[in-house]
Amino acid sequence: MADDPWVDDASAALLTDQYQLTMVQAYWREEMFETAVFSLFVRRLPEGWNYLLACGLDDALRYLERVRFDEDALAYLATLDGFSADFLGWLRDFRFTGSVDALPEGTPFFAEEPILVVEAPLPEAQLVETFLMNQVHLQTLLASKGARVVTAAQGRTVVDFGLRRTHGTDAGMKGARAFWIAGVDGTSNVLAGRAYGIPLNGTMAHSYVQAHDDERDAFRAFSALYPGTVLLVDTYDTLEGVRHVAELADQLGPDFAVRGIRLDSGDLAALARDARHILDDAGLGSVGIIASGGLDEYEVARLVRAGAPIDGFGVGTAMAVSKDAPSLDTAYKLTSYAGRGRLKLSPGKEILPGHNQVWRQDRDGRAVRDVIAPATPRGDVPHGRALLRRVMEHGARVEAGREGLDTIRLRVRAETDRLPSAIRSLEPAHPPYPVVVGDELRQRQQRLAERLKPGSAS
Amino acid sequence: MADDPWVDDASAALLTDQYQLTMVQAYWREEMFETAVFSLFVRRLPEGWNYLLACGLDDALRYLERVRFDEDALAYLATLDGFSADFLGWLRDFRFTGSVDALPEGTPFFAEEPILVVEAPLPEAQLVETFLMNQVHLQTLLASKGARVVTAAQGRTVVDFGLRRTHGTDAGMKGARAFWIAGVDGTSNVLAGRAYGIPLNGTMAHSYVQAHDDERDAFRAFSALYPGTVLLVDTYDTLEGVRHVAELADQLGPDFAVRGIRLDSGDLAALARDARHILDDAGLGSVGIIASGGLDEYEVARLVRAGAPIDGFGVGTAMAVSKDAPSLDTAYKLTSYAGRGRLKLSPGKEILPGHNQVWRQDRDGRAVRDVIAPATPRGDVPHGRALLRRVMEHGARVEAGREGLDTIRLRVRAETDRLPSAIRSLEPAHPPYPVVVGDELRQRQQRLAERLKPGSAS
Numbered sequence: 001m002a003d004d005p006w007v008d009d010a011s012a013a014l015l016t017d018q019y020q021l022t023m024v025q026a027y028w029r030e031e032m033f034e035t036a037v038f039s040l041f042v043r044r045l046p047e048g049w050n051y052l053l054a055c056g057l058d059d060a061l062r063y064l065e066r067v068r069f070d071e072d073a074l075a076y077l078a079t080l081d082g083f084s085a086d087f088l089g090w091l092r093d094f095r096f097t098g099s100v101d102a103l104p105e106g107t108p109f110f111a112e113e114p115i116l117v118v119e120a121p122l123p124e125a126q127l128v129e130t131f132l133m134n135q136v137h138l139q140t141l142l143a144s145k146g147a148r149v150v151t152a153a154q155g156r157t158v159v160d161f162g163l164r165r166t167h168g169t170d171a172g173m174k175g176a177r178a179f180w181i182a183g184v185d186g187t188s189n190v191l192a193g194r195a196y197g198i199p200l201n202g203t204m205a206h207s208y209v210q211a212h213d214d215e216r217d218a219f220r221a222f223s224a225l226y227p228g229t230v231l232l233v234d235t236y237d238t239l240e241g242v243r244h245v246a247e248l249a250d251q252l253g254p255d256f257a258v259r260g261i262r263l264d265s266g267d268l269a270a271l272a273r274d275a276r277h278i279l280d281d282a283g284l285g286s287v288g289i290i291a292s293g294g295l296d297e298y299e300v301a302r303l304v305r306a307g308a309p310i311d312g313f314g315v316g317t318a319m320a321v322s323k324d325a326p327s328l329d330t331a332y333k334l335t336s337y338a339g340r341g342r343l344k345l346s347p348g349k350e351i352l353p354g355h356n357q358v359w360r361q362d363r364d365g366r367a368v369r370d371v372i373a374p375a376t377p378r379g380d381v382p383h384g385r386a387l388l389r390r391v392m393e394h395g396a397r398v399e400a401g402r403e404g405l406d407t408i409r410l411r412v413r414a415e416t417d418r419l420p421s422a423i424r425s426l427e428p429a430h431p432p433y434p435v436v437v438g439d440e441l442r443q444r445q446q447r448l449a450e451r452l453k454p455g456s457a458s
Numbered sequence: 459m460a461d462d463p464w465v466d467d468a469s470a471a472l473l474t475d476q477y478q479l480t481m482v483q484a485y486w487r488e489e490m491f492e493t494a495v496f497s498l499f500v501r502r503l504p505e506g507w508n509y510l511l512a513c514g515l516d517d518a519l520r521y522l523e524r525v526r527f528d529e530d531a532l533a534y535l536a537t538l539d540g541f542s543a544d545f546l547g548w549l550r551d552f553r554f555t556g557s558v559d560a561l562p563e564g565t566p567f568f569a570e571e572p573i574l575v576v577e578a579p580l581p582e583a584q585l586v587e588t589f590l591m592n593q594v595h596l597q598t599l600l601a602s603k604g605a606r607v608v609t610a611a612q613g614r615t616v617v618d619f620g621l622r623r624t625h626g627t628d629a630g631m632k633g634a635r636a637f638w639i640a641g642v643d644g645t646s647n648v649l650a651g652r653a654y655g656i657p658l659n660g661t662m663a664h665s666y667v668q669a670h671d672d673e674r675d676a677f678r679a680f681s682a683l684y685p686g687t688v689l690l691v692d693t694y695d696t697l698e699g700v701r702h703v704a705e706l707a708d709q710l711g712p713d714f715a716v717r718g719i720r721l722d723s724g725d726l727a728a729l730a731r732d733a734r735h736i737l738d739d740a741g742l743g744s745v746g747i748i749a750s751g752g753l754d755e756y757e758v759a760r761l762v763r764a765g766a767p768i769d770g771f772g773v774g775t776a777m778a779v780s781k782d783a784p785s786l787d788t789a790y791k792l793t794s795y796a797g798r799g800r801l802k803l804s805p806g807k808e809i810l811p812g813h814n815q816v817w818r819q820d821r822d823g824r825a826v827r828d829v830i831a832p833a834t835p836r837g838d839v840p841h842g843r844a845l846l847r848r849v850m851e852h853g854a855r856v857e858a859g860r861e862g863l864d865t866i867r868l869r870v871r872a873e874t875d876r877l878p879s880a881i882r883s884l885e886p887a888h889p890p891y892p893v894v895v896g897d898e899l900r901q902r903q904q905r906l907a908e909r910l911k912p913g914s915a916s
Contacts, residue, residue, distance in 0.1 A: 011649055011652075012627075012649075014648040014649035014652060015621070015627055015630065015631075015647070015648070015649045016621070016647075016648055016649075017619070017621060017622070017646040017647065017648070017660055018646050018647075018648050018651070018658045018659065018660035019646065019660035019661055019662055019663055020663075021648065022660060022662070022683075022684060022687075023662060023663060023665070023666045025683065026666065026679060026680055026683050026684075027666075027669070029679075029683055030679055032669060036665075036669065038665070076648075076651075076652045077648075080651075080658065082683075082684055122669055126663075126665060126666075129622070129663075129665075130621055130622050131627075133622035133623070134621060134622055134623070134624065134626065134627060134630060135626070135627075137622065137623055138624075138625050138626045141625075161475070163473070163474070163475055163588055163592060164475070164587070164588050164591035164592055164595065164788075164790075165591070165592070165595055165785050165788070166592065166596075166625065167596050167599075167624065167625030167626065167628075167629035167779070167784075168592065168593070168596045168625065168626060168627075168628030168629040168631075168632055169470075169473055169592060169593075169626075169628045170625075170626030170627045170628040170629065171625035171626040171628065171629055172473065172592060173473075173626075174626055175625075188475040188476050188477065189473070189474075189475065189476075190472040190473070190474055190475070190476050190479065190534075190535075191469055191470075191472035191473045191474075193476070193534075193538075194469075194472060194534045200476045200538065201476065202475055202476035202477035202480060203477055204477055204480070204481060205477055205478075205481060205584075205587075206791070206792070206802045206804070207481070207494075207496070207584060207587075207791065207792035207800075208481045208484065208485075208584075209802075210792045210795070210800040210801070210802060211485070211490060211494065211580055211792060211795045211800070221484060221487075221488055222481075222484055225480075225483065225484050225487055225540075226480060226484075226540055229480075234804050235802045235803070235804065236802065236803045236804075236910050236911070237803065237911075238804075264804065265804035265805055265806065265807055266804070266805050317785045320785075321625070321779075321784040321785045322784070323784055323785060326625075326779040326780070326781055326784035327623050327775045327778075327779045327781060330622075330623070332622075333664070333665065334664070334665035334668045334669060337668070337669045342665075342668040342669070343668070344664045344667075344668060344693045344694065345693070345694045345695065346664070346692050346693065346694075346722065346723035346724070347723055347724050348723065349723055452694050453694075453695075
């Protein structure tokens with residue numbers, strides 16, 4: 001099975017912004033092949049979010065290992081204005097030969113911290129920008145959103161029902177992966193089950209009930225075929241639906257094995273309470289209640305706080321598109337070329353020059369502060385754990401670049417448990433988690449900025 | 459070139475919610491093979507949006523023509539609990555054999571109006587739900603968002619720069635397609651250029667400027683290679699950058715052919731004015747100004763209203779993820795089975811039963827009202843143009859199901875021009891565009907609802 005047809009297809013090399021190709025041809029003409037360092041980071045967290053989870057590295061590395069321009073791609077580029085035959089010949093042999101340092105997937109991180117540091121000959125590091133950003137942005141966004149929903153559910157089951165509303169097929173697949181990493185318990189997406197080994201989950205749709213002339217017939221038929229199923233009770237009248245489940249239990253006696261009911265509309269807290277009473281009165285204490293229908297982390301948290309007797313949540317759209325924050329302010333910026341730190345001075349778009357590392361400092365098992373500093377400082381190495389790891393060398397993954405999803409999922413659990421509780425919370429943390437730029441790096445940035453100011457010799 | 463690797467790959471059949479497969483097995487066991495009608499529609503428009511553009515039909519039909527379960531898919535399903543060998547044998551021969559009526563892509567439409575009506579044996583119409591929703595949702599959303607940006611630009615150039623922040627690769631491709639249909643003038647996405655014939659567009663990135671030791675060197679080298687290029691001027695100091703462009707023009711004399719400059723940060727209106735002065739003073743009246751950097755339709759409209767001398771807009775994230783409304787409240791609902799209309803009564807989730815059509819009524823070349831009514835009414839056929847067309851019969855496209863992008867793009871122009879100006883506006887229209895449910899259909903819905911109310915015989 002292709003993990004990602006877009007990547008495996010040779011056309012993936014063209015899945016880029018045109019300017020990457022024009023810039024690369026210019027670098028080639030100018031013989032600017034020296035080593036560049038690009039840093040992929042998030043400028044600001046979405047409003048109200050306290051941390052993000054790094055995600056998407058596996059697909060980024062898969063792309064870097066495979067990206068090639070095949071004859072079809074080159075033939076297409078030849079039809080565009082501006083690419084010389086010589087350059088297209090060079091592009092035919094293009095391979096990514098650089099190194100990558102990265103936050104392991106599932107690592108909580110904060111604004112300005114590098115997620116990925118690419119070090120490669122300038123044209124290579126430039127050319128891969130668009131695809132790396134596309135994948136790391138999507139998966140980091142959705143993993144971070146998924147973690148918020150998982151936090152809200154406080155241990156209750158959460159299932160990803162989002163495939164119909166994710167932005168296309170790739171987001172449906174990568175979303176299922178990201179949510180699973182973030183701690184969601186299963187997905188409805190069958191292909192994601194196959195591709196990633198995520199537990200599959202699903203109940204029934206209203207159409208199944210509607211297609212039968214009587215809701216009771218639908219419940220009987222479905223549970224005869226799937227004894228441990230979950231029955232959807234709100235097609236006509238929710239509590240009447242619950243009573244139909246109780247009736248069925250009465251008729252089937254010991255053969256009744258239905259595991260749960262699903263509420264998909266209305267006042268979920270009130271309906272869950274009433275449904276719980278009806279089920280309990282019928283001796284169906286083991287039949288659980290699943291809620292779905294427009295849920296986001298705030299609504300899940302509200303239901304949990306209200307003590308609604310809900311055992312699991314099916315979460316779709318709001319998580320699938322990260323509705324309150326459907327994008328992150330990601331950047332992939334040149335921070336060094338030919339051994340010299342690089343900056344830009346555009347307002348609000350600061351860069352930390354050079355090849356940097358993030359050190360996380362713990363106290364009593366709690367993360368208390370991150371320090372961003374040069375990966376190889378001239379002065380003291382900051383205290384703490386260095387978070388970025390070398391995952392690719394000379395264009396090939398090294399051991400740390402091959403992690404199973406279970407490892408990543410456990411990391412999320414362990415590393416988010418270490419965050420201060422205010423940071424794990426859904427409420428905006430005041431103050432936010434402290435991230436400091438080390439003195440050496442800050443001074444370097446200031447010296448560079450001085451030199452680049454208009455009017456100064458550069 | 460594969461138009462969509464996910465569809466062409468046999469694994470696309472598994473890109474569905476698990477419950478589709480369990481319901482289909484149940485239908486198969488119960489021999490529920492009679493004709494079902496499902497309607498795909500949007501329950502409510504996003505807040506502040508006055509209309510949507512239908513989009514995604516081509517990919518939906520491509521899927522319906524191709525969906526198959528190959529041996530790998532069947533082998534995976536066999537590992538899951540609950541699917542019988544007999545059923546998997548039936549699934550091996552699964553083909554979509556039904557018909558589809560649809561709004562032609564690019565048709566403006568409103569809440570409750572069917573975009574797609576699928577009529578097929580129940581298991582077939584059920585099984586395809588997830589994929590159809592995924593594609594129609596994404597493309598309708600992005601085309602509609604794109605149309606808002608195009609409206610805001612009032613004839614100025616708009617280019618799609620969104621690939622790095624679309625939700626994955628599929629959204630990057632389908633987004634470029636949807637934006638082009640909506641009237642955007644080009645895309646930076648090279649593969650979309652190849653796949654869809656969309657004009658490519660691009661300038662240069664900050665990294666190109668940064669990699670040179672002096673901005674002037676970067677401008678000189680880039681314009682030597684690409685004489686008609688657009689130079690990015692805000693890496694260090696925007697107006698200094700503009701003066702560097704003027705310097706270059708002075709040095710090159712008649713060889714200077716730079717087409718434009720791009721502003722990507724700061725107060726775009728003020729900077730555009732100052733840049734325009736510098737350029738004009740240097741005799742560079744033909745050098746245009748492109749603005750980018752966090753633009754959405756409101757910001758574009760503001761810049762246009764302010765009379766900022768901006769000739770074109772590069773729009774990325776806000777359009778690419780439809781930031782203010784990253785999802786639509788789409789539904790794919792069973793409206794008829796075995797010749798009987800079907801409803802659900804869940805609060806806020808009304809269905810119009812049966813197989814319906816939308817008639818658009820024009821007056822003096824302006825659309826004034828839509829009527830939703832049975833496709834084959836017993837009473838009078840409503841006045842107006844019937845919008846839904848038969849695009850697929852017996853699982854194969856008919857002529858109306860094969861439209862080129864140019865046709866669709868022209869339709870958008872023609873049909874949005876016909877909308878009342880208040881509806882075309884970015885401001886919320888009060889009252890909204892009138893959509894009425896015809897009497898015959900409303901009565902049918904009420905009769906059905908009466909019959910389905912709890913307690914009534916069904």
